[in-house]
Structures are given as structure tokens and as C-alpha cells.
Amino acid sequence: MMRVSDTVGLALHNLFLHKVRSVLTSLGVIFGVGSVIAMLAISEGAKRAALEQIEAMGIDKIIVFTQQPAAASSSEGSGRAGMVRQYGLNGVDLAHLRALDNVKHVTTVTNTRKPILRGLQPTELNLVGADPGFLEDSGSTIAEGRWFSSLDMRNNAYVCVIGSDVKRTLFTLGQRGIVGSSLRIENNYYRIIGILDNSRGTQYPGLSSPNTMILLPSSTAKVAYDGYSFAREGSSYKITKVRYDLMLVTVEHLEFIDNTSRRLRNYMEKAHRAQRDWGMTVPQDLLKQREATQNIFTIVMSSIAGISLIVGGIGIMNIMLASVYERRKEIGTRLALGAQKSDILRQFLVETVFLTTLGGVLGIGLGIGIAKTITLYSKMPTQYSLWSILLSLGIASLVGVVFGTYPAWKAAQQNPITVLRAE
Amino acid sequence: MEQPTPIVRLENIRKTYDSGDLSVEVLKGINVVVRPGLFVGILGTSGSGKSTLLNILGLLDVPSSGIYELDGIRVDTMNDDQLAAERNRKIGFIFQSFNLFPHLTIEQNVEVPMVYGRMPRRQRRPRALELLDMVRLGHRLGHRPSQLSGGECQRVAIARSLANSPSFLLADEPTGNLDEATSDEIMKLFHSLNQSGVTIIMVTHNPSLESHFDMVIRMRDGRTDAL
Known part of the structure; x- marks a missing residue:
């Protein structure tokens, strides 16, 4: 051999x-x-x-968001002018979610639906009211300046934190002194106190990235806009009212997230039986x-x-x-x-x-x-x-x-x- | 005086080829004894059974019946692997068309039987050199067969056949592809090998070579008339 x-x-x-x-x-x-x-x-x-x-949305999060219901199924006369069309997540929902077992806390974001213009050009930016917990829950950091203090919240201060994309869109490159300057939106002036940066690539349904947000303290937003927005549709004006656009639910124990999300879904299905005006995303489910x-x-x-x-x-x-x-x-x-x-x-x-x-x-x-x-x-x-x-x-x-x-x-x-x- | 053990002893070797209904007896009882040091010629026309006898002698084929002793050991009952080992150690094949490996140098050609004999690499080269020197090709180690003449190729083949110091050389028409002068040269080489004690069995149909042999086995119609 x-x-x-x-x-x-x-x-x-x-x-x-x-x-x-x-x-x-x-x-x-x-x-x-x-x-x-x-x-x-x-x-x-x-x-x-x-x-x-998916990790950018947070693995220990359940994301509940407002969805515009299909017009045909809406019972609130979407066609008629002058009617207030109300839908989406509301205060009752928030209280219920907060009371669920295994829920650590819930952070809300409300979109004011105010068009943000750059000169006369509309932009993709969103003016939103956010809870103080949003910075951490969205996995964002402050690149410059500071985040909202409890004082800002309590005083309904006219301050805002802008996302890094907002800075890029509304200001010229290399412009100094942005933090501390004022931003005028319609007739309100907001002092810019900080610049937020989200490098994880977080995207929320209907709201896109935190980088595209002009964030107001949620209390300020409620006083200034109260969740009303006016939209022009054809020849008629329509008023829509959405209390909350986004709820970031953080769970206490990750191993029970399936159970928690099931209960959350059950509650939402019951509470919003009339119209499907909400959605939810569990990043962990998405992962699977x-x-x-x-x-x-x-x-x-x-x-x-x-x-x-x-x-x-x-x-x-x-x-x-x-x-x-x-x-x-x-x-x-x-x-x-x-x-x-x-x-x-x-x-x-x-x-x-x-x-x-x-x-x-x-x-x-x-x-x-x-x-x-x-x-x-x-x-x-x-x-x-x-x-x-x-x-x-x-x-x-x-x-x-x-x-x-x-x-x-x-x-x-x-x-x-x-x-x-x-x- | 005690006789030395014969190199080859064939006793009543028969070979029958079966092809369906037809069976042809090619060898009809061959009895041959080859003693060490002989230069044996097997002569016969084509169809006389000499090729079959060659194959049996070379352990490439097994007899249908009869006894074949090689160096005093029965080989007709061995299995394929044992036969291969026997071929490797005891038989030096020389072919009419040389059968050198064209892609190997002549030195590597000579080493092939040593490779199958598991000779350590270090010992192969000196052995190949020695053998190629003996056939006066020591100066052309790196050449390939295509760069050599027919006579030189056959000398390489003879060197290769001696690689594992076999019991006998089995040459099948070794001069069949060579011109007369080269044939003489090759026959001289066989003679000098024979003089130095190598047993050689040569199969040929060429009666003019008869004078070279110490012993002639004439094949006719599957039988021998050994002289």
C-alpha cells in the first residue's frame, strides 16, 4: 500500500x-x-x-401607536367639514397600560401634526410633545445642550430639543449658537435647549426617527395644541384630534414580554373595538x-x-x-x-x-x-x-x-x- | 547435492475462459520449473496461449486449476492484495511498449515500484540512481520518456523492473518495438544482468532470439514442449 x-x-x-x-x-x-x-x-x-x-427600537419595549383608521369604516363622518374626527390612543389607554403587570413605565409622544416649513417648503419634520423618559427609552443621546428638566415640564416651558436631522434641515452647516437660539413655529417661539442624536437608527411607525423630531415637553404641547390639528382636504377643513401618537411601554422582566404584550393587545382590542385606529409592534416578535x-x-x-x-x-x-x-x-x-x-x-x-x-x-x-x-x-x-x-x-x-x-x-x-x- | 528452491514451479496449470455457453480452454496443463539464474524464453505463435501464461506468471491472472509456486510459496490461492504485494516485490515487469509514465522523469519512473513497496523517500533516490547508472542512463535523471529514444526507454523500464530486487524479470516482447541494432543492445543488457545472477523469463514470438536462452518453453495450442 x-x-x-x-x-x-x-x-x-x-x-x-x-x-x-x-x-x-x-x-x-x-x-x-x-x-x-x-x-x-x-x-x-x-x-x-x-x-x-430591531434592537434600536429596544428589545424590552412594546410599541403602541396610533394609526389613522380606514376612512370607509370611520363612523364619525370623515367627509363632512367642520367635524372633529377623534381617534387613536387616549388617556384611558395610558392609565390602563401603566397599570398592567410587568410594565415598568410608559413614555408617550404626541405629534402636533403642524407642518414644519423651511422657508416656504414643507419638510418631513415633526413637532411633537414628549415625556422626559423619551430620551432614554428611544436610545437617544444629547449631542449638545441639555434635555428637558422637571422644571420645564412643570412650567410648560416654551423650550424644545431638536433632532440632528432637524438641525441639518433648518440650519446651515457649521452654524454656531443654535442651542440658545429661538425657533418660531407659527406664532410660538421655542428656545432650543439641546440637540438630540439617535445613532441606533430607531424608526417609529408614523413618526420615523427621533432625529427628525422637534421635541417639546409633553405638558407644553398639551397646552399649546391639545392634540388638535387642522388638515385641509380638498375644499373642506377637517379637524382631527389624536391624544397620543406613540407609547413606548418598557417591561420589567423581559422573559414575560410575550405575556404582557398579549394582555396589552387584549385590552386594546376591547377598548378600541369601534375602529382599528391603533397598532403595536413588539421588537422581539419582529426579531422572531x-x-x-x-x-x-x-x-x-x-x-x-x-x-x-x-x-x-x-x-x-x-x-x-x-x-x-x-x-x-x-x-x-x-x-x-x-x-x-x-x-x-x-x-x-x-x-x-x-x-x-x-x-x-x-x-x-x-x-x-x-x-x-x-x-x-x-x-x-x-x-x-x-x-x-x-x-x-x-x-x-x-x-x-x-x-x-x-x-x-x-x-x-x-x-x-x-x-x-x-x- | 541439494537443489535450490525453484523460482517458479507450475504444476498442471489450466486456464479456461468462460463466456456464456462457450468455454475455451487456453492452457491445457502446463508444467514448468524455472531454477534461479536461468534465462528462459517462452516462444509461441499468437493464439498458442503464451500471453495467458505470461499473465499467470505475472500474477495478473489466476489459473483455473493447478499449482503455482513462486519462491517456494503457493500464490495461486492468494487474494488480490496479496498478489499485488507479490508482484511488487518479486516480479519485474518489462513491456513491449515500455509503459513508462510520460509525465514523470525517468528517475521518478524508476521509483514507482518503490513507492508501492513503501520504501522511505530518502532511500528511493540513491536506489534509482544506482539502477539508472547500471543501464548507463545516470546522466539523464531529469529527462522525461519523450526525450529518450526507444532503446533508452526500454533501459529505463529495465531499471524500473529491478527497483525492488525481484525474484525474476518478466519481459513481454521487450524488443518488439525496437530496431535490430537496439534489440541487440537490449539483449546484451539482459545477458549481462543474467550473468550477475538475475533470473529472466522472456515471452516472444521471434524464433531468432532462441539462441539467447538457457531454456526454451515452446507453446503450442495451450501445451508446452519444454526442451
Whole structure:
């Protein structure tokens, strides 16, 4: 029996003998492994991004928000002018949520729905009233100045904290003395006391990022606007009243968040039976949902990668079978010189495994290239790990074993008498 | 005087090929004894069964019945792996068309039987050098078979056949692909090897080589008439 080092040496020798053929032969595996790597990189990147986004909302939070009910189902005469159309979260809800078991605290945000103009251009910014707990609960920080004090709250002070996007939209770049200056919104002047920054990428339904908010103390907002907003719809004016747009419910114990969110949902469904004017998001549930979606994506992609690996493997099997035929005289001579059948078997099997592993190495390069290109052109985040590289190499070798066995067996079955006579 | 153990002893070797309903008896009871140091020629026309006898002698084929002793050990009952090991250690094959590996250097070609004999790497090269020196090709170690003439190729093959110091050389028409002058040269090499004690069994259909042999086994219709 041949030494292992000799078997390996012979296999390498044969592969390098036909460099172009070796690469062409392993092309199927190159693409198969390339797609495995790219697939894992995309799925890992998407998972990471989703996780960040969901974590940005806070994993220990239940987010309840106001949704504009569908006009058709509204019973409050949405078509008629001058009617006050009231919907959404209200004070009763707030009291109930605060009273739920396992609820640590609830922070509210109310959107005044005042259009914020930059010159005469409407902007995407929101003027909102927020509880003092909002800064922490939204995972934001104060970049400059300060956050609301209890004094601001108690005095209904005409102060505001602006998000970093607000600063960018309303002020020129590099402008100094923003904190301390006054912001005029309609006929009210608010002194800017701080600049808020949310770097976690938090997004709330209907309100987008805290960075786009001009935040007033909730008490000030209530006095100044009382949740009324006037909207012009066609030729008629409509008044809508929404007490709260957002409630950030923080739970005491994360392990019971499922239970708490179920009770919360039950309450809301009962209390708002008349119209569906609310919604809720549990970041943890979203996380689970994302994972489920991700798994489907991974299964689909794996199937595609798997098929290309099978096709690649069959291609290699084909070439190896041809190679066995082409080298039958060599096989016969080796047998005559004292090679055992198992030596021949191993020689061809090792050669195939090396071929597919080589394909794996090239495929990893290709996969990383694909992933990088995708990131470059689509901004889709991709992430590849040592784990995925090792997995791909393992798969490539396995393809070699699976599809190399038959040609190797065929090689070992060659009859030296007939093949030695063949020309 | 005690006779030395024969290298090869064949006793009533028969070989029958079955193909469905048809069965052909190719060897019809061969009895041969080859003593060490002989230069044996197996002569016969094609179809006489000499190829089959060669395959059996070379352990590439097994007899249907009969006894084959190699160095006093029965080999007709061995399994494939044992036969491979015997071929590797005891038989030096030489082929009509040389059967060198075209992608290996001549030195690597000579090393192949040593590789299958698990000889440590360090010992292979000196042994190959020694053998190639003996066939006067020590200066062309790095050449490949395609860079050599037919006679040189056959000399490499002879060096290869001697790699594991076998019990006998088994040459199948070794001069069949060579011109007359080169044939003479190769036959001379066989003679000098034989002089130094190597047992050689050569199969040929060429009656003009008969004068070279110490012992001639003439094959006709599956039987021998050993002289």
C-alpha cells in the first residue's frame, strides 16, 4: 500500500499537470461554493442589519401607536367639514397600560401634526410633545445642550430639543449658537435647549426617527395644541384630534414580554373595538418573524447553491470517468508494478477531492467578490465569517468524496490484462 | 547435492475462459520449473496461449486449476492484495511498449515500484540512481520518456523492473518495438544482468532470439514442449 504522502503528492502532480483542465473541471464547484459564500454573506448581513434595526427600537419595549383608521369604516363622518374626527390612543389607554403587570413605565409622544416649513417648503419634520423618559427609552443621546428638566415640564416651558436631522434641515452647516437660539413655529417661539442624536437608527411607525423630531415637553404641547390639528382636504377643513401618537411601554422582566404584550393587545382590542385606529409592534416578535423569513430565504438560496453543487459534482464525475478511460494503461501499469486496487481507488478519489477543494478555494474568492460587489452597488450589507468559509470548504470536499467515489471505484476495477493490451 | 528452491514451479496449470455457453480452454496443463539464474524464453505463435501464461506468471491472472509456486510459496490461492504485494516485490515487469509514465522523469519512473513497496523517500533516490547508472542512463535523471529514444526507454523500464530486487524479470516482447541494432543492445543488457545472477523469463514470438536462452518453453495450442 502506498504511503499517504505519496498519494497526496501524486494527486497534486496530476492536478498541476493539467492546470487549465483542472480549473475548468472544478468550474461547477467554483460557482456552487461561490453562491454558498455569497448566500451566507447576504443572509448574515441582512440578519445583522435587521437585528440592529430591531434592537434600536429596544428589545424590552412594546410599541403602541396610533394609526389613522380606514376612512370607509370611520363612523364619525370623515367627509363632512367642520367635524372633529377623534381617534387613536387616549388617556384611558395610558392609565390602563401603566397599570398592567410587568410594565415598568410608559413614555408617550404626541405629534402636533403642524407642518414644519423651511422657508416656504414643507419638510418631513415633526413637532411633537414628549415625556422626559423619551430620551432614554428611544436610545437617544444629547449631542449638545441639555434635555428637558422637571422644571420645564412643570412650567410648560416654551423650550424644545431638536433632532440632528432637524438641525441639518433648518440650519446651515457649521452654524454656531443654535442651542440658545429661538425657533418660531407659527406664532410660538421655542428656545432650543439641546440637540438630540439617535445613532441606533430607531424608526417609529408614523413618526420615523427621533432625529427628525422637534421635541417639546409633553405638558407644553398639551397646552399649546391639545392634540388638535387642522388638515385641509380638498375644499373642506377637517379637524382631527389624536391624544397620543406613540407609547413606548418598557417591561420589567423581559422573559414575560410575550405575556404582557398579549394582555396589552387584549385590552386594546376591547377598548378600541369601534375602529382599528391603533397598532403595536413588539421588537422581539419582529426579531422572531425576521428569523423565520430569513430561514425561508436561506432555504431557497441553499437549494440553489445545492443544485449548482450537484451539477458541478456531476460534471467532475464525468471528467473523472473520462480520465479513468484515458489513463487505463497507466492504471494497468501501476497494477502490474504492484499497486493494490485500494491504491488506485485512493489515487483517483484523492485527486477528485483535491479538485473540488481547489474549486472550493477559488469559489470562496468568487463568493467574497460577489458579496463585495453586491454591497458596493446595492448598499445591502454582507458579512462573511470564518465559519462560512470552513463550511464551504467542507461542502466542496464532500462533493469530491460523493462524486469521486464512483470514478475511483471504476478505476480500481480496471482489469490489468485488458488495459495493458489496449493502445 | 541439494537443489535450490525453484523460482517458479507450475504444476498442471489450466486456464479456461468462460463466456456464456462457450468455454475455451487456453492452457491445457502446463508444467514448468524455472531454477534461479536461468534465462528462459517462452516462444509461441499468437493464439498458442503464451500471453495467458505470461499473465499467470505475472500474477495478473489466476489459473483455473493447478499449482503455482513462486519462491517456494503457493500464490495461486492468494487474494488480490496479496498478489499485488507479490508482484511488487518479486516480479519485474518489462513491456513491449515500455509503459513508462510520460509525465514523470525517468528517475521518478524508476521509483514507482518503490513507492508501492513503501520504501522511505530518502532511500528511493540513491536506489534509482544506482539502477539508472547500471543501464548507463545516470546522466539523464531529469529527462522525461519523450526525450529518450526507444532503446533508452526500454533501459529505463529495465531499471524500473529491478527497483525492488525481484525474484525474476518478466519481459513481454521487450524488443518488439525496437530496431535490430537496439534489440541487440537490449539483449546484451539482459545477458549481462543474467550473468550477475538475475533470473529472466522472456515471452516472444521471434524464433531468432532462441539462441539467447538457457531454456526454451515452446507453446503450442495451450501445451508446452519444454526442451
